[in-house]
Amino acid sequence: MGETGVANPPGLDLRRLGEYLEQARPGMLSGPLAGEVIAGGRSNLTYSVTDGGGRWVVRRPPLGHVLPTAHDMGREHRVVSALADTPVPVPRTVLLCQDTEVIGAPFYVMEYVEGVPYRSAEQLDALGPVRTGAIAASMIDTLVDLHAVDPASAGLADFGRPEGFLERQLRRWRKQLEASRSRELPGIDKLHERLGAEVPDSPEPTVVHGDYRLDNLLVDADDEITAVLDWEMSTLGDPLTDLALIITYSSAALAGSSMVSNAHTAEGYPDADEIIARYAERSGRDVSSLDWYVGLAFFKLAVILEGIHYRHSKGQTVGDDFDRIGDVVPYLVDGGLRYLDGA
Template structure:
């Protein structure tokens, strides 16, 4: 997708000039398709920035929230959680058809999948996995109220809110997997553990992190799903994405975890428990929760694709449908085993 199809470059350039960038500004789309669009901006002085805006169609309710991303990036700037430097936020959709925000550009390796993991220096892989955990521990040690995010702290539990939200969204699609997803929903709803409260990123994984060549974390991105809730929800998502070699259950999202040199899932969880001091006894629930949530997200993505709201970027609807079923069935089996 050319940048011009998602941005009114003239109007955005004028807005950027009012916020400190030197015209002319060059735009390059570097990430997009099924989620928020990210552009690399280069101004006339050669300075690099990144601009984030929602996708151009098929936006799900409560998803792709630029104002929420901006709030979290701004609040976390200067903490032990590395984020890109926040620059400016535009709430006026008249500028380019949607809200957007601009931040500093962070150069780094994004370990989005196995191929990226294989291209990463072997000697830095263990460090990358460990730093990924350590930054998550740092995030979960922060108090959202002290960061000025008190109005985003919810009184209801994270699990209950997510169960309501995703069940409503998958029912809106009329997907053929509804009966299975409802079964898992009901099991999850009946067995919600006692929850603590902190900041939950919502999609914490190496594909949303920029790493340096030494394995250090340079920045955490994609805060659109961030909220208050039980930190074990993030650890469960990371653990459910951290597929082990030979496992048949799909990962909830691609990671480089099967590449030699990265820590095992057990090592990641043990490091989190040791560094955070948190009890991770309820982690199996949150792993099952992550698999159900990933299945619901997959149903939504497929609905957007079939509805013509996504470009034909190689998305394989049938294969993803099968993966959705396998994730949901794995979650159901885990919950039944936990509560026998």
């Protein structure tokens, strides 16, 4: 409990946060803070905090086991701040705190943006197929807008190392897998080996989001995207990795899983071919090698969920449904292999 009797959400000391904000931004707060975890995130922790008048969002790394190079609050804060004056809708950032003495981990604060993160088919079905199709089209168009941002003009020329990006992705996610490996995962090493044997040539590098999907977007009542969220895996690299991840999230390999959005099953949501065609037409990019990228996306998602499964097995997760997240990983491995086989 804080001094006001308000319960602290897991991983966030509201009294300490309030004291820090009063010092760093005098006059920002009009009273003690209350807060809660924003449901839906399964990696970095996201909180809504309020002083009774204003409202903000706080982001911090997960509790306990943190993978090397992951959950970098400084990078996430930097890219969100840099995109503020581009066509890509993002929340305005307030501040970044790298001092782990404040709440036990680095964190950053940003404005609270109104909007709905559509996660379920039921949510979209209530809107009808026309509005569902319009929202999905905006999702694709916003991704094209992101990939059209000139990194240098946005101050992100050194945000990543585009040369050899795909090879490094394979090495990185292999290392992440090893850092979380606690059980046998048949086929995952074969999937990695096959991807490494057929790496395509990348197009011109862009800012990539790294986890682009509908439920990482906020949508207002006019079906306009008000914010793109969860930038923890963003970098400079191959834009087709973002497109491939959208296709992977709508794969049959994840059908019926409560761990992943089923929004793509709503009437009016475009199928994979329609998504690819719209992106290709509006971006002008060659998508002929996209199958390989989808295979990589399956591998990446399998490693991410295995890391969450590992943290859950150690009692280091915050939220619901983590007890079943490990069951999804074998289906992702199988889906990646099937996709590389053209099945």
